[in-house]
């Protein structure tokens with residue numbers, strides 16, 4: 001069987017990463033959360049007071065940061081490390097979520113992340129989720145999925161996730177963040193979020209999670 005690349009793109013909070021993770025586990029593939037990389041860059045910029053409007057500072061910041069992924073020994077869950085420190089919790093909070101799309105718009109940031117993502121996907125056998133995976137990172141991916149879901153449903157799911165991590169926010173605040181990110185992500189000049197012509201669309205508003213995962217696995221097997 002051929003090892004393929006599965007690109008999963010879509011709007012914020014529609015369950016891309018949970019789905020991608022389950023698909024990767026079922027196929028014995030590597031999972032890569034490209035959003036976590038942009039979140040880690042954002043955390044680094046916040047912590048080091050890097051002004052995204054000053055190109056020289058952006059370049060310097062990018063040279064100083066190192067992003068890596070490691071499996072947690074006990075749970076087997078993938079964790080994101082920034083310069084050797086586990087930042088999984090920090091990057092998921094609202095402080096990063098409210099700045100990430102602004103940082104992700106920067107050409108230099110995108111260039112550096114895309115290069116790293118291509119390297120990580122070189123051997124294939126990977127499921128990568130994000131906004132530009134099927135359009136820019138791997139335009140030749142064997143399977144491209146584009147996910148969307150009703151905004152109210154996405155906000156409720158995201159609010160629950162944040163609460164589980166100890167951050168309590170109103171539904172309106174969560175919804176506002178999702179809508180703001182979608183607006184910036186879909187209208188930015190470089191690599192905007194757009195469905196690739198050959199992507200298969202999946203509306204997950206009312207789809208059972210298991211159904212969603214098995215549908216993607218079925219599509220993947222047809223392409224192996």
Ligand code: C5P
Pocket residue numbers: 012013034035036038039100101102104105129130131132133181182185
């Ligand atoms: O996937 P997640 O919601 O964690 O992504 C956080 C943000 O990172 C997105 O809203 C978007 O601004 C940016 N992103 C991106 N390109 C990707 C993945 C994420 O611009 N491939």
